[in-house]
Amino acid sequence: MLITKIFKLEDFRESIPFTAIGARTCYSSGNLEYLLNDPRVVSREERAKFLSKLGNYKHFSVFAHSFAYKDLSDVDEKIIDSHLPEEIKNLPKKEKAKITAMKIASTKFKSHYNPEYPTVIGISLRHYLEDLLAEDEEKYYKTFEKMADFDIPIKPLGSRGNTTLIGLLKDYDGYAVFFIQDISRTMTHQLVRHTALNYSQRSQRYVREDENLLIIPPSVKKSEFELQDKTLVENYLNLINSYKAFIERADIKENLKGEVISRINDFTEGYKKTERLKLEDIFRLTDQLAQTVYDLSVYNGKVKREDARFILPHGRKTTIVVSGTISWIKDFIVKRTDPHAQWEIQNVANQMKQLLLEQGIDV
Numbered sequence: 189m190l191i192t193k194i195f196k197l198e199d200f201r202e203s204i205p206f207t208a209i210g211a212r213t214c215y216s217s218g219n220l221e222y223l224l225n226d227p228r229v230v231s232r233e234e235r236a237k238f239l240s241k242l243g244n245y246k247h248f249s250v251f252a253h254s255f256a257y258k259d260l261s262d263v264d265e266k267i268i269d270s271h272l273p274e275e276i277k278n279l280p281k282k283e284k285a286k287i288t289a290m291k292i293a294s295t296k297f298k299s300h301y302n303p304e305y306p307t308v309i310g311i312s313l314r315h316y317l318e319d320l321l322a323e324d325e326e327k328y329y330k331t332f333e334k335m336a337d338f339d340i341p342i343k344p345l346g347s348r349g350n351t352t353l354i355g356l357l358k359d360y361d362g363y364a365v366f367f368i369q370d371i372s373r374t375m376t377h378q379l380v381r382h383t384a385l386n387y388s389q390r391s392q393r394y395v396r397e398d399e400n401l402l403i404i405p406p407s408v409k410k411s412e413f414e415l416q417d418k419t420l421v422e423n424y425l426n427l428i429n430s431y432k433a434f435i436e437r438a439d440i441k442e443n444l445k446g447e448v449i450s451r452i453n454d455f456t457e458g459y460k461k462t463e464r465l466k467l468e469d470i471f472r473l474t475d476q477l478a479q480t481v482y483d484l485s486v487y488n489g490k491v492k493r494e495d496a497r498f499i500l501p502h503g504r505k506t507t508i509v510v511s512g513t514i515s516w517i518k519d520f521i522v523k524r525t526d527p528h529a530q531w532e533i534q535n536v537a538n539q540m541k542q543l544l545l546e547q548g549i550d551v
Contacts, residue, residue: 190292191311191319193267194258197331200313201338203254206355206365207313208235209342210388210509211242211250213367217395219507220352220367224342232336240332243317252298252386253355253511254313255363260285261307282307298384300513305360310513312386346546348539355511356547362514364544368536369507372403375532376508382520385512392504393494397482398451402475402503404468406531411467418463424473425456431480438487448483452476475501514549521551 208229216223223229228238242250260268261282268284269277271291276284285307292309293301300310321328344367345353355365380387432452438445455476462469478499485496512520517540523529524537541551 190267190271190288191296191315192323193270194260194263194309195256195311195316197316197334198338199256199258200254200316202340203256203355203357203363203365204239204313204335204338205229205235205340205342206253206509206511207251208239209354209367210253210365210511211238211247213388213507213509214250214391215394217390219369220344220354223367224344230341232338236332236334236336239335240329243329243332246321248314248318249386250388251314251317252312253365253388253509255310255357255511255513256313257300257308257310257357257360259305259308260289298386300361300515302361302515308360310360310363346543348542349535351536351539351543353540353543353547354509358547358549362549363511364514364517365509365511366540366543367507367509370403370505371508371532371536372503373506374403374502375530375536376506377502378530378533379508379510379536382516382523384516385510385520387508387510389508390506392497392500393492396493397479397497397500397504398448401479401505402471402501403505403532404471404503408471409468413467415465415470416463417465421459421462421465421473424477425459428452428456428473428477428480431484434488435480435483440487445487448487452480471503475503514544517544518551 209223212223212226212228216226218226227234229235263285265281265284268281268288271288272284276287279287289301289307289309292311293299296311296315298312299315302308317328317331320331342354345356347353350368350370352367353364354367355363357363376387376389429452432449435445435448459469459473465473478501481499482496485491485499486493489496521537521541524533525541526534529537544551
């Protein structure tokens with residue numbers, strides 16, 4: 189395969205940990221500080237085992253957070269010739285390098301080619317691994333063991349609000365990796381429409397949602413709408429407590445049950461004397477009701493979390509890792525710093541812009 193002849197695993201050494209933190213984001217409820225100390229991110233051996241497991245599952249998307257560029261004019265001409273038709277092998281090496289770079293760009297998903305650097309191609313570790321698997325399965329699996337040799341600690345380059353720049357390449361069109369936390373799934377539904385970028389998001393299939401409650405929009409918090417109806421509050425609490433009574437009888441571990449019951453009690457206690465409902469209260473009560481139905485489905489109904497999550501609101505808090513070439517990150521920033529963009533994604537886009545400016549990258 190052409191990719192494995194041109195690139196080596198060593199080309200991705202500095203950005204392999206970003207793949208690990210992106211993957212751990214999918215399966216963990218922890219914040220960035222927690223993930224930066226997670227053995228599967230910071231330990232060479234544990235990281236290699238974890239990534240090997242993902243490799244076994246063919247979970248290639250997380251490997252897109254590791255990226256590298258290569259100037260094909262520096263590659264052995266015989267390698268380039270071996271993948272070109274006979275009729276163009278007599279062209280100058282730089283011209284053949286340009287053709288090869290464009291060939292890769294046209295066939296590899298989210299690779300990067302810029303005519304300003306006509307002989308340069310950028311690819312992710314994903315491309316390398318996919319080709320390696322097709323070429324030599326045994327070598328593919330052994331590659332994950334070699335990843336243990338690349339013990340490069342992640343040192344965040346800066347934070348703004350809920351956005352952290354955790355990785356940056358500046359060569360050619362560069363590559364940036366961002367960790368974004370405490371945002372809603374409503375926002376990430378908008379974010380992932382920018383399909384040139386790569387994403388690893390906290391999974392509702394594998395991660396408990398117990399403490400991961402609703403993001404309340406500023407407009408809802410500021411709303412002066414109010415309902416003076418004690419019965420309405422009681423109806424919410426009665427429903428929540430009725431479901432809680434069933435959960436208390438569920439056949440689950442006592443410590444797990446205790447956490448769920450404690451959360452519900454803490455929440456309902458705060459509303460026992462409430463007679464007026466602001467719009468924000470209605471949002472919170474409805475979210476807690478949905479959470480309790482989710483708990484009931486998982487613990488009593490024995491429904492998998494991946495199906496129970498259907499009851500949860502889009503406004504639920506989540507975490508996501510976003511990466512891409514600087515050119516595509518800029519495209520996102522330009523579109524989402526527009527005043528017409530919704531407040532949450534606009535905030536993140538502005539934070540990303542400021543973080544790049546601090547690194548000397550004009551946006």
